[in-house]
Amino acid sequence: MWDGERLDLQELPEPRPGPGEAVLEVLAAGLCHSDLSLMARGRTGLSYDLPTVFGHEAAGRVLETGDGVDPGLIGTEVAVLGPRGCGSCRACRADAQQYCAHARARGLFSIGIGRDGALAERLLAPAATDLVPLDGLAASEAAPLTDAGLTTYSVTELVEPALRPGASVLVIGAGGGLGHLAVQWLLTHDVEVVALEQSATGQALLRELGVETVARDASELEALRHRTPDGAGASVVIDLVGTQATVELATTWLAQGGHLAIVGLGGGLLPVGLGSVPYGATIHTPYWGSRGQLERVLAAGRDGVVRPTVTEYAFEDVPAAYDDLRHGRVVGRAVVRPVGD
């Protein structure tokens, strides 16, 4: 539980499902960099009440269902689609509930981001319609796929028109929880992945995944520019860090007509206008992903198309895990299993 200053373990009342809801036994929960961003805002910088339970990547077993929910779900293992939707606006009807027109105004908070999340033995899932069956996928792999996997997958769908054979794709922050999955999606295309990754842990992981071009910093990266088609830069730049320095670097690396996706919550701002970004550029600011996309992501996980690298931590070691995450020491995604097997 996070009170705005510290994390600790607390006994909470058993959640009971209301209409449309379900209670899960949490089999696996992933730790995300965005939790660190929320923690950095302290006691007063959040738009919702504290204390709160983090954990927006969740896989679990359905224990109890509320009114209007098929009780046949009880006992099944599911992943939770994080972004909430009203179910009736144009975006929701078009399988894009992550961009729901009403979610914010109606206070439809996601698990772990405004309402209690998955770093607990029990999770109250606010919408049973947002549960996707695991169908045999291991919970510890499914959890990271619900955000790290889903967000990066949704990016590759957005930039797909530029993923032509031989294209260069620069991934900034490529060796982290999101990055190592972004790279795996990209390697399913016939493109050259250029990775920028500061941490030694991340660099080693990238090499294991078959990424040959890994730069440690901006100057090493610059020395690789000649490897892009015509030395003109990357057709796609995916910035998983999103600081001022990285969004500026991303712009200098973007080829004309290219696609830039700013994904990391580093708070960097990019002036967009003629002359400040390459001609013909498309800038994306994606958020999470849709149910249809999560179904495709979990299927890819089952088929072995992507495989999250998971570092498991004991539930009581969550504070140490966040510390490792903060210092770039986590290999792949940090996952806890509050209930175990």
Ligand SMILES: [Zn+2]
């Ligand atoms: Zn996240």
Ligand SMILES: [Zn+2]
């Ligand atoms: Zn909606």
